[in-house]
Amino acid sequence: MASAAVTAPTTPVVEIPTISLRQTLPWLAFFGLVALIAIYFVGAEQGATSLISGAGVHEWVHDGRHLLGFPCH
Numbered sequence: 001m002a003s004a005a006v007t008a009p010t011t012p013v014v015e016i017p018t019i020s021l022r023q024t025l026p027w028l029a030f031f032g033l034v035a036l037i038a039i040y041f042v043g044a045e046q047g048a049t050s051l052i053s054g055a056g057v058h059e060w061v062h063d064g065r066h067l068l069g070f071p072c073h
């Protein structure tokens with residue numbers, strides 16, 4: 001009569017990848033630029049500093065202006 005050997009379950013080895021600051025720097029620069037553009041359109045795309053004529057951009061980001069506390073009306 002053969003008996004089955006009972007083995008303890010093994011835990012999987014999880015390796016956490018390391019990402020250096022040099023690898024993340026282009027992404028940080030890209031998202032920083034996107035954030036600056038978004039803040040410009042939300043906060044300053046109006047009146048004398050307006051790049052796009054008309055009130056379309058202002059109306060598009062109007063709720064964001066109020067949410068972030070920019071003066072509006």
Ligand SMILES: [Zn+2]
Nearest residue numbers: 062066072073
């Ligand atoms: Zn408003």
